[in-house]
Amino acid sequence: MSTATFDARRWRPPPLIKNARLRWALGIGAAIYFAIAIGSLQVNWLRVYEGLDRGWAFVLAFTEPDFVSRWVDIRDGMVESLIMTVTSTVIGIIISVPIGLGAARNIAPLPIYLLCRGIIALSRSFQEVIIAIFFVAIFGFGPLAGVLTLSFATIGFLSKLLAEDIEALDPAQAEAIRATGARWSQLMNYGIQPQVMPRLIGLSLYRLDINFRESAVVGLVGAGGIGATLNTSFDRYEFDTSAAILISIIVIVMIAEYSSGMIRARVQ
């Protein structure tokens, strides 16, 4: 029996980027960029070192969060956040459905399409907080500015995804409805709406979730909700109260995510 000897060639898995030159260029470019970027980070290490104690105090605060001493503030802030979430999501959905219809190229004429896409782009480009700053300046402090901010942000999110869904739907069903001589409103109701409804419900529930998380943030600039309480507790270094608020937010988000997952599993 003869023994064959093989070259000790090592097999390698194919790389993600096939072109070797591009791969190396990207790698070296990234390395240089990170060197410059990290070099330009100006860090006051003394301040960081001093802060470590406070950081540790914050971590410890999570083991014994203090719900009691600021209970009224926490409760009121949370209730206000939840109320803002519900209101803004409902208003957002009501406004974003027509805009979503208008932003779908297959059912909207070009001028309306461009207008609706413009609104969506505007809403998506700026963070909620920037919008909130302007709305607080315009409508005054309080939950109304927050509700309007979150509604505006909801429009960008829901309309865009709804429009993409409508553009991807099965044209045969809409064609069949149109062939019966249906009016435009009937076409929407029987040809389009049944196809996108499950996804619209899913997206709305998802947005409800996001709006709750964001409602904690718009409070930082005076637009109502739990954010103001949270900000105060950080400023006063009352980390046990901050921990209590953060834990409440996490728990509510978990409950919302779990229940919306169950509802989505049923409708889809």
Place this chain on the structure above:
Amino acid sequence: MPVVERAGLKVWQRRERTKQLAIWFGWLAGTALFVYCWQVVSDATTWAFFWDAPRIAGDIGGRMVPPRWSYVSRIWQPLWDTINIATVGTAVALVLAVPVAFLAASNTTPSKTIVRPIALLVIVSSRSINSLIWALLLVSIIGPGVLAGTIAIALRSIGFVAKLLYEAIEEIDHNQVEAIAATGARKSQVIAYGIVPQILPAFAGISVFRWDINIRESTVLGLVGAGGIGLQLEGSLNTLAWPQVSIILIAILLAVLASEWVSAKVRHAII
């Protein structure tokens, strides 16, 4: 089949009566909840300000034009900081998110009873809390500056990346893993040759997607003192320098559009 007899004729209906009633009550409860919530919001609002809003908006709009173009030279540095916060933050998050994702995926986790719930808790905690709140916290711990912003972005992104990545790991093709394991590969080799090649495209897509989101989020971190162009925005807003505000908003808009374009291109190239 839901059919009722009406005057001797069988009439088909879409739903049984009880189901129809349940749906109707659902709508009633939902509407009542909304009306109640709106009532609360309305009570907390000074409506005189609301009706005055168009005038105020026009006033602010009038002050914002023309933008102070000479201010552009002052925002290159903050803009560079903003991009660094987003990019370095994303890179740190990616490094930390990979092990979390492997610990959280039900097919790669070492222990389903202890490690997996902890990893999932890390993910949900990181996801639930907005990067602005992380930044607020970090500014009060390690002081204002770019470092706080970078860490805030990283902490917020870990959960996002790890969640999408562990879902990708759970959806891999098990035949390939089994084939590698059948050659007598070690656990680490199974991961390197059986799992990693399958999730690499998803990982690249998720990274670029999150980087795009982080560019948006890092533009506002300065509002709480965590560096970047938000600092300039805060300063200009506080001094009511509206022509500068419009320049900064234009810069943010361009940065966001550019990052969206890059991320769309890269994702298109991968998929």
